[in-house]
Amino acid sequence: MIELNNVSKFFGDKQVLFDINTEFIEGKVNLIIGRSGSGKTVLMKCLVGLLSPEEGTVLYNNRNFHHLASAEQQKLRAEMGMVFQGSALFDSMTIHENVMFPLDMFTNLSNEEKLDRVNFCLQRVDLENVNRLYPAELSGGMKKRAAIARAIACNPKYLFCDEPNSGLDPKTSLVIDELIIDITHEFGITTVVNTHDLNSVITIGETISFIYEGHLEWRGDKDNVLTSDNENLNNFIFAQPLTQRLRQTL
Amino acid sequence: MIEHFFITVGDYFIFLKKVFSKPDKWNIFFKKLIFEMDAMGVGSMLIVSIVSLAMGSVITMQTAMQIESSWIPSWTVGFVSRTSIVMELCPTIISLLLVGNLGSRITAEIGSMRVTEQIDALEVMGINPASYLVLPKIVASVIVNPVLIIFSIFFAIVGGYATIAMTGCVTTYDFMDGLTYCFRVYDVVYALVKTFFFAFVMSSVASFYGYKIDGGALELGKANTQGIVVSSFIILILNVLITQIML
Ligand SMILES: Nc1ncnc2c1ncn2[C@@H]1O[C@H](COP(=O)(O)OP(=O)(O)OP(=O)(O)O)[C@@H](O)[C@H]1O
Ligand SMILES: [Mg+2]
Numbered sequence: 001m002i003e004l005n006n007v008s009k010f011f012g013d014k015q016v017l018f019d020i021n022t023e024f025i026e027g028k029v030n031l032i033i034g035r036s037g038s039g040k041t042v043l044m045k046c047l048v049g050l051l052s053p054e055e056g057t058v059l060y061n062n063r064n065f066h067h068l069a070s071a072e073q074q075k076l077r078a079e080m081g082m083v084f085q086g087s088a089l090f091d092s093m094t095i096h097e098n099v100m101f102p103l104d105m106f107t108n109l110s111n112e113e114k115l116d117r118v119n120f121c122l123q124r125v126d127l128e129n130v131n132r133l134y135p136a137e138l139s140g141g142m143k144k145r146a147a148i149a150r151a152i153a154c155n156p157k158y159l160f161c162d163e164p165n166s167g168l169d170p171k172t173s174l175v176i177d178e179l180i181i182d183i184t185h186e187f188g189i190t191t192v193v194n195t196h197d198l199n200s201v202i203t204i205g206e207t208i209s210f211i212y213e214g215h216l217e218w219r220g221d222k223d224n225v226l227t228s229d230n231e232n233l234n235n236f237i238f239a240q241p242l243t244q245r246l247r248q249t250l
Numbered sequence: 251m252i253e254h255f256f257i258t259v260g261d262y263f264i265f266l267k268k269v270f271s272k273p274d275k276w277n278i279f280f281k282k283l284i285f286e287m288d289a290m291g292v293g294s295m296l297i298v299s300i301v302s303l304a305m306g307s308v309i310t311m312q313t314a315m316q317i318e319s320s321w322i323p324s325w326t327v328g329f330v331s332r333t334s335i336v337m338e339l340c341p342t343i344i345s346l347l348l349v350g351n352l353g354s355r356i357t358a359e360i361g362s363m364r365v366t367e368q369i370d371a372l373e374v375m376g377i378n379p380a381s382y383l384v385l386p387k388i389v390a391s392v393i394v395n396p397v398l399i400i401f402s403i404f405f406a407i408v409g410g411y412a413t414i415a416m417t418g419c420v421t422t423y424d425f426m427d428g429l430t431y432c433f434r435v436y437d438v439v440y441a442l443v444k445t446f447f448f449a450f451v452m453s454s455v456a457s458f459y460g461y462k463i464d465g466g467a468l469e470l471g472k473a474n475t476q477g478i479v480v481s482s483f484i485i486l487i488l489n490v491l492i493t494q495i496m497l
Contacts, residue, residue, distance in 0.1 A: 048374050077376030088367040102375055105274060160374075 001026050002047065002158070002190060007056035009042055016042050017053065020216045022209045027188040029181050029204045031195055034211035035236060040194040041085055043211065044162055047192065048082055049073065060158075078106050081151030085162040085194075087143040089135040095122070095146050096131035102154045121149040124183075126175055141168040148176065152183060159184070159191045165200060173197065177204050196236075198243065201225060210236070226250065265458050268380035269388065279386060286390035290352050294398060297351060298344060302402040305343065306409030309334055314419040324420040328428020331410050333437070340402045341441040342489055345448035348395060349481050353456035356387055357477040360460030361470045369461070384457040388450065395449035396442045403441070440496050447492065448485045455481040 002024040009017040016039050024030035032040050045051040047058060049065055058065045060076060068076065081102075089098050099118045103109060109117070122128060125145035135143055148164060164180065165173040181204045184191040195201065201208065205222035210233050218230045226237065226247075238247050273279035310331045317326055360383060363369050372379040407429065414425045459477035463469045 045370075050370050050373060074376040074378075077374060080374055080376070082371065082374045084367050084371060086367055088371040090363075090368055090371075091366070104278065105375065105377060 001061060002192070003057075003059040003062075004047075005057045005059065007043075007046060007053045007058065009039075009046055009051060009053045016214050017046070018214045020056070020211075022216055022219060023207075024190055024192050025207055026190045027185065028206040029184050029191045029193060030207045030209070031193050031201060031205045032209050032211060033195055033201055033205075033236070035196065038211045039214045040211060041162055044160055044192065044194055048077075048080060048160055078154070079157040080160065081154065081156035081158070082160040083144070083147045083151045083162060083164050085166075087135070087140075087147040089143055089147055089150070091135045094132055094134055095127070095138070098135070098146060099150045099153050102150065106154055117153060118149075121153050122146075124152070124179055125149045126172065141172060144168065145172070145176065148179070155187060157187075157189060159189050161191070161193045163194050163196070165195070165197055170199070173199065180204060198237065201237075212236075261462065262455075262458050265380060265461060266454060268378060269384045269454070269457070271378060271381050273381055273385060274377060278382075282382075282386035283390055286386050287394050290390055291394040291397065294348060294351055295401070297347070298398050298402050299405045301347060302340065302344065302405035303409035303412075305339055306331070306335060306406030307413040309339060309406075310410035310413045310425075311417070311419075314414070314417075318419070324424040325428035325431055327414070327420050328410075328425040329431050330428075332407065332429045332433075335406045335410070336403055336437050336441055340399050340406055341444045341448070342485070344399055344402045345395065345445060345452065345485060346482055348398070348449075349452045349456075349478055349485065352391065353452045353481055354474050354478055356453060356456040357460040357474045358470065360384070360457055361463045361473050362467075364461060364463045365465075365467055365470060380461065384454075384461070387457060388453045391449040391453040392446055395452075396445045399441060399445045403438075440492075443496065444489065444492050447488055451484045451488065452481050455484065 004020050004022050007017055007020040008015065020043065032043060034040050042051060046053045049058075052066050065073065065076065089095075090101065093101065096118060099121055100114055103114045103117060107114070118131075122131070125148050127142060127145050127149065130138060130142065130146070135146070138146065144164060144167060148161070151159060151161070159180075161180065165176045168176060177200050180191060180193065183189060193200070193204070202222050202225065205225060208218075208220050208222065208225055209216055210218040210220075210230070212232045218228060218233045220228060225233070228234065238244050310327065313330045313334075314327045317330070360369075363383070369379045369383070372382060411422065411425060411429075414420060415422050456477045459473040459480070463473050
C-alpha cells in the first residue's frame with residue numbers, strides 16, 4: 001500500500017499540490033483523475049521520488065520513501081515499473097532491447113528465458129513484428145504500448161502509468177485497460193494510473209482520487225463516480241455532450 | 251554571480267561522486283565502454299589526422315622561414331618543429347578540437363536523454379543514471395584521447411616531413427637529424443599526462459552540462475555552448491598548471 005500524507009509541492013513560489021492525503025491499495029487499480037494541468041504528473045513523480053515534496057510524506061508499507069537510504073531506495077525501485085506520459089523509451093535501443101533492458105539489469109535469466117519474456121510482454125500489449133525497430137520508427141500509440149511492455153517486463157510490485165491510453169484509438173485503449181486490470185489482479189500489483197479517459201474511469205477505477213487544481217477534491221470508486229455531488233467532479237465527468245446526454249437518461 | 255559559480259562547482263563534484271560509484275553490472279559497463287571507445291576513436295580519426303597533417307606542415311614552414319640564416323644549424327628546423335608538435339600543438343590544440351567534436355556530442359546525447367525523460371526512466375528503474383551513462387564515456391575518453399594524440403603527433407610529423415621534402419628549404423636529412431636530436435621520452439610522457447587530464451575535463455564537464463539540463467530542447471543548445479566554453483577554459487588553465495608542475 002502506498003500512503004500520501006499532507007503532500008505539498010512547490011516550484012519556486014508556485015504551489016502545484018496542496019496538502020494531498022490519499023492511499024493506493026495493493027492488488028487494485030488506483031486512478032488519479034483530473035483535468036490537464038491539475039497536477040497528476042507532478043503527484044506521480046512525487047510518488048516515485050523523481051520529485052521530492054516540500055511537505056508531507058510518501059509511505060510505502062509504512063516506510064517513508066524520501067527518507068530511505070539510497071541503496072534501499074534503489075531496491076524499492078527495482079520493484080517499480082513506470083510508463084511516462086511521453087513514453088521515455090531509450091532511443092538508442094530497438095524496441096526489443098528496450099524491453100530486454102530491465103531484464104538484463106535486474107535478473108540472471110538465461111538469454112532464452114529473457115527472449116521469451118520479451119516476446120510475451122510485447123504480445124500482451126499487442127505489439128508484434130516491431131522487435132527490430134527503433135522508437136523513432138513507431139507511432140505514438142505504439143511507443144506507449146512498448147513502454148508498458150518495458151514496465152511490466154520484470155513483474156513489478158508497483159506499476160505507475162501516466163496516461164497509458166492517451167493517444168490510442170478506443171479499441172486499443174480497451175486492450176490496454178484490460179491488460180492493466182488483468183496483471184494487477186493476477187500478480188497483486190499496486191497499480192497507480194493517471195488518466196482523464198472516462199472510459200477507463202468507469203471500467204478500471206477500483207479507487208479513484210480526483211485532483212482539482214492541485215487539491216484532492218474527492219475520493220471514491222467507479223461505482224459512485226457518476227453519482228457524486230461534488231460540483232467540480234461533475235463538471236469534469238459531464239463536460240462533453242455525450243456524457244451530458246447520458247446523465248439526462250440516468 | 252560568484253555564488254552561482256560556487257554552486258555550479260559544488261554540483262559538479264556531487265555529480266562526479268554519483269558517476270564514480272560501482273557500476274550495477276560490470277559486463278554491461280564493459281559493453282558500453284567498448285561501444286564508446288569505438289564511437290569516439292574511430293569517429294574522430296579522420297578529422298584528427300587531417301588537422302594534424304596541416305598543422306605539422308604549417309609549423310614546419312613557419313619555423314623554416316623564421317630561422318633562415320646561415321649561422322643557425324639547419325637541423326634546428328626539425329628540432330623546433332618536433333618540440334612544438336609533441337609538447338604543445340598536438341596535446342593542446344587537438345584536445346580543444348576534441349572538445350568541440352566529442353564533448354558536444356556527449357552533451358547533446360545526455361541532454362536529449364534528460365529532456366525526453368529517459369534519465370528519469372533509468373532512475374525509476376533503480377539504476378544510477380550518472381554512473382550507467384557517464385562513467386563509460388569518461389573512461390573511454392581518457393583511454394582514447396591519448397591514443398588519438400599519438401596518432402596526431404605521427405601525422406603532424408609526417409606533414410612536416412612532406413613539406414620539407416616538397417619545398418626543400420632544408421634537406422630531409424637535416425630535418426630528420428633535427429627531429430631525433432636530443433629526443434626525450436619525458437616530453438611524450440608530459441604530452442600524454444596533459445591529454446589524460448584534458449580528456450577527463452572534456453568528458454566530465456560535457457556530461458555534467460547535459461545531465462543538469464532543466465527544461466526543454468531550447469536548453470540543450472545553451473548547455474552545449476556552455477559545456478564547450480567551460481571545458482576549453484579549464485583545459486587552458488590546466489595546461490599552464492601542468493606545465494608549471496612537470497617542466
Ligand atoms: N518542472 C516544473 N516547473 C514548474 N512548474 C511545473 C513543472 N512541472 C509541472 N509544473 C506545473 O504543475 C502543474 C501541474 O502539471 P502536471 O504536469 O502535473 O499536469 P497534469 O495533471 O499531468 O496535466 P496533463 O493531463 O496535461 O498531463 C502545471 O500548472 C504545470 O505548469
Ligand atoms: Mg500529465
